[in-house]
Amino acid sequence: MSSTAAHAAAPARPVRSHALRDAATMLRRNLKRARRYPSLTATTVIMPVVMLLLFVYVFGGALGTGIAPVAGSGEAVRYVDYIAPGILLMAVTSGAIATAVAVAVDMTEGTVNRFRTMAISRASVLTGHVVGSLVQTAIGLVAVLGAALACxxxxNATVVEWAAALGVLMLLAFALTWVSAAMGLVAKTVESASNAPMPLTFLPFMGSSIVPPESMPGALRWFAEYQPFTPVNETLRGLLMGTPIGSSGPLALAWSAVLALAGYLWARRKARRAQR
Known part of the structure; x- marks a missing residue:
């Protein structure tokens, strides 16, 4: 067979389309799927709300007595005001489960293999998952904030402080979404993908979300003070309630940046291997 005939007989290679357009298509796909199957998204919203109700109305009376008065004011901190920023943080970490499951579903059901035969950007699949998860997390934060206000x-935050608090939450959500996307890529089953991000949802409990680290025993106190979610929580509390932030702000941004970079590199490496 001549080289010309062999070239004609070879299958045509798909032409790569624009990555931004492909990512927008994948975003619409993920949002439509979330709308058709809202149970997982609802669960990630319901869990923080249940935790809020549990700690405010069941444990709040006992735990609230251990919260120190506001420095210089002489007034005791209401427990709902103390715990609400931590619950907003838990709403962000809960969204990681939905991302890991959605990515794992695409991997285990052969969806990614079908995408490989199409003229789409390889990066658009993960980008659609990440941006879609951020949209769902933002909706969840609104619902949890509404429940907190009702409780x-x-x-006492200003408009600028509210914007800064939202920025901190969404930056952390961006970081955790990449980490959970990588977890979904390495998971063998959807069930294991749903369990992999669980440590992320419990870490805020072992920080300053529920009680001050000063009330914890030695080793646990050290862990609570230096784990990633404590500076994020203290930054949120300072922005929303006017408490001192100190070095928590830069630490929160640094932890979020490190987690985002690590999650992105991990997810990109696993995605490339899966798409070979």
Missing amino acids: GFRP
Whole structure:
């Protein structure tokens, strides 16, 4: 067979389309799927709300007595005002489960293999998952904030402080979404993907979300003070309630940047291997 005939007989290679357009297509796909199957998204919203109700109305009376008065004010901190920023943080970590499951579904059901035969950007699949998860997380934060306000949460933040608090939450959500996307890529089953991000959802409990680290025993106190979610929580509390932030702000940004970079590199490496 001549080289010309062999070239004609070879299958045509798909032409790569624009990555931005492909990512927008994947975003619409993921949002439509979330709308058709809202149970997982609802679960990630319901869990933080249940935790809020549990700690405010069941444990709040006992735990609230251990919260120190606001420095210089002489007034005791209401427990709902203390815990609400931590619950918002838990709403962000809960969204990681939905991302890992969605990515694992695409991997285990052969969806990614079908995408490989199409003229789309390889990066658009993960980008669609990440941006879609951020949209769902933002909706979840609104729902959890509404529940907190209904429970008596009364922040005194300015518009600028609210914008900064939202920025901190979404930056952390961006970081955790990449980490959970990588977890979904390495998971063998959807069930294991749903369990992999669980440590992320429990770490805020072992920080300053529920009680001050000063009330914890030695080793646990050290862990609570230096784990990633404590500076994020203290930054949120400072922005929303006017408490001192200190070095927590830069630490929160640094931890979020490190987690985002690590998650992105991990997810990109696993995605490339899966798409070979």
